[in-house]
Amino acid sequence: MRRVSLVVVAAGRGERAGGETAKQYRSLCGRMLWEWSALLGERLFGRELVDETVLVVPRGDENLFRDRVRHFRCPFLITAGGKERGDSVLEGVRAASGDVVLVHDGARPFAGVSLCERILKAVDGERGIVPLLPVSDALKREDAEGRFQPVSREGLFAAQTPQGFPRKLLEEAILFAGSSMKDEGEAWVKAGRELGAVEGDRRNMKVTWPGDLALAESQFRMISRTGIGYDIHPLVPGRRFILGGVAVPSFPLGFQGHSDGDPLTHALSDAILGAAGLGDIGTLYPASDMRYRNISSLLILEDVSKRAAGAGWRLEWADMVAIVQEPRLAGCLGAMKEALEGVLPENWKGRLHLKVKSGEGEGTVGSCGAVVCHAAATMSLPSWMLEEED
Template sequence: MQKTRKTAGLIVAAGTGRRAGGGLPKQFRMLGGEMVLQRAARAMLAFEGLEVLQVVAAPEWLEKTDEALAILGDTRILPGVAGGDTRQESVLAGLEALTAQTPDLVLIHDAARPFLKTETIAHVVKALETAPGAVPCLPLVDALWHGGAAGLSSPQPRENLFRAQTPQGFQFAAILVAHRKAAPGMLDDAAIARAAGLQVALVPGDAQNIKLTLPEDFAALQERFMDIRCGNGFDVHAFCAGTHVTLCGLRLAHDRALAGHSDADVGLHALTDAIFGALAEGDIGQWFPPSDARWKGAASDIFLRKAVERARIRGFAITHLDCTLICEAPKIGPHAPKMRARVAEICGLDIDRVSIKATTSEKLGFTGREEGIAAMATATLVAQ
């Protein structure tokens, strides 16, 4: 029986990605609510044979890298390590870091390829049973020409020419030695392996395993990853003795108060639950349980700010919030503009993206009997 080989993944995410635009290194840009880096890491981790995953990042982006990967919640992910000025230097830094894990095989993948399939990984790993290296490749299908300022000059044969992809897989000890001895300026890890005399097998690539490089690469994916979320929230609090109520962040004089573990702001609670609902991340009680003394009497803007933060971390922009307060008293209409302004301030939104309105229940039910106040809310989120 063949011994199971320990397989490590190495993701190179130390580039600046200036050509891709967007103001951030491309590995931190969002696609459908998830970072490119997170998608690439998730794709690698989907391969059951992978035992550890090492990511290499630019020193100034290490903290953000670790924060982004922590969201995946996978214990196979190692703390990020600092890369160098070139991809070659960054790969070597990652390989050196992996020596402590003593892997048999390593799969070196570009963070800018977030659409990797497990079948491609499996092809590479299978080839490493008989070869020290393996690279997924696609045949060239376009016509090749020499040309210049004067136009096309001569056609070139495309037989036996391939487009190399990642992950490029190697027997770990062999590629580590090859990298340590390699001259600077090598094209990729396969080139380093060949320069060291290692055989590199060719395995089937995948046309969807594209590398994001230019602004148009991201633009072409916008429609594919259009992600619009809608969440609903509902909350209710009973009246108790007091002199004011807090609604949508405003303190209003009233002959009673609202009972609750926090400040009982029924409007902000409903809005918070609407955002958590759109994210499918539970409800306000899970994030801020009433059993936790920290939230006794707490201002509810804390809860709403957390939901807004979660939306931002997940890569969503809040495009609209709508809250309806259901009560006989106090009268909401005169205060609605200030409520809108307060909610907009808490959420970092323009006021025209916040709606606060009120209705009665026509003297019916607990709100009609003035036993309490209810609120319902809707939040609309769009992936950035």
Template sequence: MSQVVALVVAAGRGSRFGADRPKQYVSLAGRAVLRHAAEALAAHPGIDAVRTVVHPEDGEAYAAATRGLDLLPPVHGGATRQDSVRLGLESLADIDPAKVLIHDGARPFVDAALVDRVLAALDEADGAIPAIAVSDTLKRVEAGRIVETVARDGLWRAQTPQGFVFHAILDAHEQASVDGGYSDDAAIAERAGLPVAIVQGSAENMKVTTQDDLTRAERWLAGGMEIRTGQGFDVHRFAEDREGPVMLCGVSVPHDRALAGHSDADVGLHVLVDAILGALAQGDIGSHFPPSDEQWKGADSAVFVRHVRDLVAGCGARILNVDITLICERPKIGPHRAEMAARIAELLGIDAGRVSVKGTTTEGLGFTGRREGIAAQAIATLQVPRSAA
């Protein structure tokens, strides 16, 4: 049973946004608004699966926006947000998760720390939502004139993802009236008598509703992020006492000998990990997975890649591009490049178009020319919040 599933609600038409497409598919820094949200949730180590609720007419737009992400198949939504969430929850019945996070597809900046707070609160309550205390003076207005000043004490602005015990919120949705006018899932939980906790939200966790919101989001990305680059270099010799195949970039490649190393000696994934760690300024692979530690003997290097993927997500960064060069006479890399790129993209949770794998030789020179081993180098480019830099 999956423990936590994130349900991304993206079936709305976004009429207030005023574009030629629903706001969740509008480009934000070169990627659809929806992709920012889905990618962040899919990369979170505490989330086992992500499903999106989409409009029946948005199949092509959704496929383009989420290409390369490891998501559950989408389901169609209903006429209202309430209908869409209920249909999404019902679609998860066969998965039967313990907890579910319900997130608006138009909130692109959900971060790992916020998700952590919601999940932690669910250990003590049936529901938990992120929110920010209201600090502005509130006015009630009628016909363009102020009629009342509203006390702001105890008022909070609700955000998503809103988290719930799965069966509790599913029952609450199925019992809620269709004309109840519920503005969020917490309201439906309240109506059902479920205790809902508040956790601290995030000022950056904005919802794109208007063109001004999109402009603000673009400015935040431009001002709040910086580009960081890391590089990795590694060498592994061929083992005299180990027959092939050889593991390269997560792919088993036919060869007469395997590489020597404490883990599975996947030199391609090792340089990838070092490059990403370099961009994050978080040491090298040896400091995270010491070769002296017996638990890493013969380990699948995919474990190391998933670790750095989670580090990236945890600090709110994202991987823009990785470029790996494998240097050897044999085995030939060309026939396996596409499979290697696809495997790396899968491990990192990014589009395969952001992964480059190349092979080259040293024209018979040096230890690689003598076919004594394989060298590899990698460069990783990340977009990192300035606060994490």
């Protein structure tokens, strides 16, 4: 089976977009512009359409990019770009290990899974594929005297990314064409290779000029959903008491469970999965699987957050309550919050709220027989991503 690499080119200076900050670092709906292309790689990996993502970045900023993708499940390779776009693409293609590469411009935040599927189905061992859209605007060309003359738009198409090619042949084509190429399709044709096309996507705009970022922001309509989580674990001798990732070694009872039994972390995990529509921890991490025996529930929360973030979801707010008779936990709330946030994606942090209530001596909780935890998590996702799932 052929391997596929997504190469995201985000090493340019972005001068045409204006502003003091290079455009790939500008914020777009809560993420840096380039992060939407990294998220595309994660979504493609989740669909088993790509095996890795290569990020081509400004030299010296490799660690910044590496830190921002560490919560994704897809393997990410980070490499520095070159002086010209062609040099950067060449670095990315050389860093990739796939038989086929999808080369994508990090300034196109709206590229979707369905577009990539069309490209990958059309790429073969000899032919490159680019997504094209017919030019719909009336065209004019300025002549040497500054006069504007009409140009026929018949047979003219606008090329988008990602563009798909056999990797080794694309490397040869770039070396042949030189670094001044406008896109990979141009290098491919100059090298005498056959170039095919698939239908592009009107939504797949490129952020290039001042005002494009505001236009892109206007295309985002966020969908919000709330999930609920609930968990109860009996308290028994011989087990550790770990709540919200924080151990209380002085307390003689602990949680009965297949993992470490942390009901607060389990409740938060289920709330996130519920909002994202991704199942529940009992199904994803069953007690019948010995890999999860006695593991830290923080590892489950970390994996849950990777699944949700990789599908495009962002945590907006989570409210949790733990109902505990003993031990007294008011002094542990800060440490619990810190432990839980420590395994969440960077742009999810600062959005947790935690309360502890007494069992008031009533029922199983009041007699120190169990601890009950509830959580509610509100998550958001761009509507166009949700539409792709339907």
